[in-house]
Amino acid sequence: MMKRIFLLILLTACTFSTFAQDDGEIDLTPPTMGAFDPASIADIDPADFPIIPALTEHAREIFEHGQTLDRDPQMFSKVGDSMTHSQSFLVAFGDGDYDLGDYPELQSVVDFYTQSALALDEINAFNRHNYATELGFSTPSALDSTWADPNDCQANESPLSCEYRLSNSAFALIMLGTNDVMVFEPAQFDFLMRLIVLQTIETGVVPVLYTMPIRPEEPERSAVYNQVILKIAQDYQVPVINLVMALEHLPAYGVDPEDTLHLTAPEVGTVATFTEEGLEGGYTIRNLVTLQTLDELLTSLDLLEDSQE
Amino acid sequence: MQMPKSLMIVSALIGVLMLPVTFALGQATCEAFTSETFAALNEACGDAPLDSVCAVSGEVSTLDAISSTDETAVILLSGTDENNPLKVYLLGGAALTAYEQGVSSSLLEIGNRAGYNVNLRAGAGSNFDVVGIFRYNERLNADGQSADGQWLRVVLADGGVAWVGTSLVAVAPAIAELPVVDQNTSTAVGHTLTISTPDADQACDDALIGALITSSSDSAQTVTVNGVRLSLENGAIIAEIHADATHFYALNGVLKLNNQAVELGAVRAADTLEDVQAFPALEVIQSLPLEGELALCLVQSEADLDAFTAPAATESPVTLAANGSYPVVAQTSVEDVQWGQLGADFDGLWVNLADVTTFGACEALPEANVTSGNNAGSVTAAADAGVPPHQIMMSYLSARVVGDGARMQQLACTAFDGQAAIQSQSFRAMRAELQNVACSTTQESATSATVFCSGHIQTEYNGAFRQWELGSYNLTRENGAWRMCGESN
Numbered sequence: 001m002m003k004r005i006f007l008l009i010l011l012t013a014c015t016f017s018t019f020a021q022d023d024g025e026i027d028l029t030p031p032t033m034g035a036f037d038p039a040s041i042a043d044i045d046p047a048d049f050p051i052i053p054a055l056t057e058h059a060r061e062i063f064e065h066g067q068t069l070d071r072d073p074q075m076f077s078k079v080g081d082s083m084t085h086s087q088s089f090l091v092a093f094g095d096g097d098y099d100l101g102d103y104p105e106l107q108s109v110v111d112f113y114t115q116s117a118l119a120l121d122e123i124n125a126f127n128r129h130n131y132a133t134e135l136g137f138s139t140p141s142a143l144d145s146t147w148a149d150p151n152d153c154q155a156n157e158s159p160l161s162c163e164y165r166l167s168n169s170a171f172a173l174i175m176l177g178t179n180d181v182m183v184f185e186p187a188q189f190d191f192l193m194r195l196i197v198l199q200t201i202e203t204g205v206v207p208v209l210y211t212m213p214i215r216p217e218e219p220e221r222s223a224v225y226n227q228v229i230l231k232i233a234q235d236y237q238v239p240v241i242n243l244v245m246a247l248e249h250l251p252a253y254g255v256d257p258e259d260t261l262h263l264t265a266p267e268v269g270t271v272a273t274f275t276e277e278g279l280e281g282g283y284t285i286r287n288l289v290t291l292q293t294l295d296e297l298l299t300s301l302d303l304l305e306d307s308q309e
Numbered sequence: 310m311q312m313p314k315s316l317m318i319v320s321a322l323i324g325v326l327m328l329p330v331t332f333a334l335g336q337a338t339c340e341a342f343t344s345e346t347f348a349a350l351n352e353a354c355g356d357a358p359l360d361s362v363c364a365v366s367g368e369v370s371t372l373d374a375i376s377s378t379d380e381t382a383v384i385l386l387s388g389t390d391e392n393n394p395l396k397v398y399l400l401g402g403a404a405l406t407a408y409e410q411g412v413s414s415s416l417l418e419i420g421n422r423a424g425y426n427v428n429l430r431a432g433a434g435s436n437f438d439v440v441g442i443f444r445y446n447e448r449l450n451a452d453g454q455s456a457d458g459q460w461l462r463v464v465l466a467d468g469g470v471a472w473v474g475t476s477l478v479a480v481a482p483a484i485a486e487l488p489v490v491d492q493n494t495s496t497a498v499g500h501t502l503t504i505s506t507p508d509a510d511q512a513c514d515d516a517l518i519g520a521l522i523t524s525s526s527d528s529a530q531t532v533t534v535n536g537v538r539l540s541l542e543n544g545a546i547i548a549e550i551h552a553d554a555t556h557f558y559a560l561n562g563v564l565k566l567n568n569q570a571v572e573l574g575a576v577r578a579a580d581t582l583e584d585v586q587a588f589p590a591l592e593v594i595q596s597l598p599l600e601g602e603l604a605l606c607l608v609q610s611e612a613d614l615d616a617f618t619a620p621a622a623t624e625s626p627v628t629l630a631a632n633g634s635y636p637v638v639a640q641t642s643v644e645d646v647q648w649g650q651l652g653a654d655f656d657g658l659w660v661n662l663a664d665v666t667t668f669g670a671c672e673a674l675p676e677a678n679v680t681s682g683n684n685a686g687s688v689t690a691a692a693d694a695g696v697p698p699h700q701i702m703m704s705y706l707s708a709r710v711v712g713d714g715a716r717m718q719q720l721a722c723t724a725f726d727g728q729a730a731i732q733s734q735s736f737r738a739m740r741a742e743l744q745n746v747a748c749s750t751t752q753e754s755a756t757s758a759t760v761f762c763s764g765h766i767q768t769e770y771n772g773a774f775r776q777w778e779l780g781s782y783n784l785t786r787e788n789g790a791w792r793m794c795g796e797s798n
Contacts, residue, residue: 033730136770140735144728145796146777147735155796156728179738182444188734217427217442261771 026058026237028201031194036187041227046211049230051242052292055300058237059206063301066170066204073303074116076171076294077163077205078130079142079196081178083213083262085133088283090290092272094126101274103288108304109295125169132163138179139192143199160196164203171297172200173290175210175243177225178261181218190228197236208293209233211244213282214253216260239297246289247282254282347398347598350383359387359394360410360500372408372500386500388530395530395541397502398598401518403550407503409495416450416464416531417487420479422772429471432492433460440471449473453490462490466567468536501533506550517589519549525600529563537577540565545599547589558588561604573605574636574652587633591668594634606674607634608649608665616658620648620677627658634668635660639677650677693720693790698758699748701791702782706748709733710741710766722785722794729793739770746779758784759797 067073078084092098093110100106113125131149132142141147142160153162164172174196180189200207211226226244233240247254247263256264263282265271271283278284298304346365354363362370364382372384384405386395399405421427421443429441433455443449449463452470460472461484470492475484504520524530524541531540534548535555544562548555557566559575566577576586588594591609614635615626621643629635637649640662647662649671693701701720708716714733721729746764753759762779769775781797 135773135775136739136768138735138738140731140737143731144735146732150778150780155798183737184734192731192734 027235028198030198031191033191034187036190036228038186041186041224041231044227044230044234046226046230046242046245049211049240049242049245051246051289052296053208053233053239053241055297056237056239059239059297060301062201062204062206062238063170066206069204070168071170071204072116072168073170073298073301074113074125075167075169076113076125076173076208077132077167077169079132079160079163079172079174080176081133081137081261082135083178083283083286084173084175085130085135085137086262086283088263088265088271088287090126090287092126092270093287093291094124094128095122097270098272099269099274099278101278102276103274103291106274106291106295109291109298112294112298112304128167130163131166132159134159136179137176138184139176139189139196142176142196143192160199161203164200164205169205171206171208171294173208173210174200175212177212177222177229178215181212181215181221181225186221186224186228189225190232193228193232197232197238201236201238206297207236207238208297209238209240210286211240211242213247213255213263214244216252216255216257239293241289241293243286243289246285250280250282250285254285256282344596344598347596350398351598354383354385357385359385359391361385362405372410384502386530386532388499388524388526388528388532390524390526390528390530393524393526393530395500395532396521396523397532397534398521398523399504400520401516402507403504403518403520404507405502406505407501409501410499416452417483418448419451419461419463419484420448422477422479427473427477429463429473430460431471433462433472435474437472441465443473443477451478451484451487453494454484454487455491456489458485461487462492462494464538468538468567499531499533502535504535504548504550504555506552517547517549517593519547519555521597522546522548523598523600524562529565538565538567543601545597547597549586549589551586556586559605560594561599561601572638572652574638574654576654587630587635589634590632591634591666595668603669606637606649606667606669606671608637608660608662608667608671609634610665614660614664616651616655616660618656618658620650620659621646622659627656629655629658629660637662637667637671637674640674641677649674696791697750698753698784698791699750699760699762701784702748702760702762702793703746705729705793706743706746706762706766706779710736710743712737717793720793722787722792725792725794728795736766736768739768741766741768743767744776751781756786758791760784 078089083089094114116124131153134141134147137147143158145156145158148157148159148162152166153159176193177189197207197209209229209232211229212222214222230240244253250264252264254263256262263286265283266273266278266281269275269278271281271287273284274288279288295304350365353365353367357363357369360372362372362382362384382399384397386397388395427443428439429443430437431440451461451463453462454460454475459475461475461478462470462472464470478484506518520534522532522534522539522541523545525543527543529540529542531538533539537555537557539546542563544564545560546564547558547560549558557577559571559573561573564571571577588607591607594607610631613631614629616629617626620641635655636652637660638652639650641648641650648659649662651658651660705717705720708720709732712733714730717729717733718726744765744767746762748760748762751759751761759781761781765779766777767774768777783794783797784791785794786792
């Protein structure tokens, strides 16, 4: 049942025109604090955006630029707070402890990353340590060298720079906002998030953004944050996984009411179990849409055979 | 369900809610309010019991059985310090027209232990509407708890109340001692006084009408006057009664109004400069029985006084009336002329100190931080000139844990300015503090220095503590001052 819902959403996404594949000139000028215009996001509605993004032309260009820098297409970075730092985000796929359930076609994605040349000692993109994830992470944390690992990162190197340097990743899965939404105005979040996305692009890494789960204490501001994220994705023509829409059908929108910092886990199965029961967990949904997005991007880049064929 | 909490409180200083008492007191003649009269009053009332009214004749009455009198009097109020009671001197013929003693003598300051913003509700239950937010890094004042102990009532800045779940509040043994209250229980804390203007034929002409409230205690004493909760620690506040409002002048000590700290020289219950009344005339201030030296610098002119937006300015002055005094909080010298900067409630205007009479702590005024236009950075650097590298680094770290981005950017070199701004925000979602931090300069040349800091920054996030070890930092000289310029390799 859940798979039919997601296939319907995916097919419907292909017909959307609101997330324009506009290949006009993209302004990569560094942002200016205070330049944020609330009117610019007024018409942004997450319901108008697909859950699974397609590969944009600019994303292709970023990837190809990264290849000239010898970045590893079989490696991705995770950038985010405790939900991204958590063992519940993708780790089980790297450990071989998963059940694709109704989505066997995603096996090729899992294999792509777990059977890479660098997947030594069973360490791979899914389960390795990331330098740009941490409990309490917010947008400034990613850019502040204080948060970088003192053992492996260089002096004055931000967690983001350190992660991209050490991982040599070609993609970055970036989800931020859960901690920011409690303390920053949308203008501040917009400014800092743009810095992160631009630095990612300049490094030759394809940024894959997420709309954030609704924070129960700040639902209105969470909604504005998601408008900001979608606008940033539009402006820089980069993929954005519309997680907030993917979670919409779940109780409490997939957020644990007892622990509002985190998504829910299913009562039956695990966060890596893509069955009807497993997909009742917020983490499971996030894992599914992430693999589906990677499938879409890798297929479009001819790194995978089309899993739908 | 827990047993209902007892209304009996352990502390002997916390009373039981009493019915308010209405009466009239203190309609004395104007000639009585001189410094000599105050001296006689204090001598006559030195042994008067707490929670009483003591007249200059020595007659003592309790607050719940007072009868009107036309004698000069002082009201002695109990607080948390038995040896140093609150004193309320009625001035200019003002009358105490109502008295009420609250259910508790003080508020309990509480913190949010959830690590994220939590709801404030209209009642003691999650079924009540959300009426506000108790932010993760905020502190509120609780004055009571629900009968089952599951909810705490907090008093908001506007005097209203709301409820927060006890489990979301930082644990403090004193919480269990809070009295049981419901939504309608009076929020009066300690003593509540209503002071009114007298009848016209009983008022003093050209005199301050109101009250002087003083405390010489080292612990905060609380009293509510005309609906405003005052907290005084070695402090003095003047309450001036007007037809439509009561103005409070923060005169001395550590003061709070409605749980908000106020700086000396502040005036409250006035919205605009035009509405702000000048402090009482120096003659009045000088006659008041302040307990201790005045920590505030007050100035007054014999004629109307011109005040300017900058020292040594000459255009567009604001005229300050001659019949009052004004608080000066800083000074600066321009071409050998001393200028004093008025407090924030007077828009920080500048007056020529040669044109005024001064009273109070005017000899020890701090140097004003005058910044303007493109010279702001160099002027700030001038203020830091001579400060050694390790102190600059310590200042940077101190600003870091409180998220003072402006100060961090002042202390950062130009190349690190952007990073300083980012660093100032990266701990915003958590509590941060310096622990066992000590910085020393390990290397120094004419233009560069290295500072090593031991200790760590400790953060608390969602109940979890983390220590961030410090290390070595590079500093460079810019505009004659040392500036933080990043981590050292």
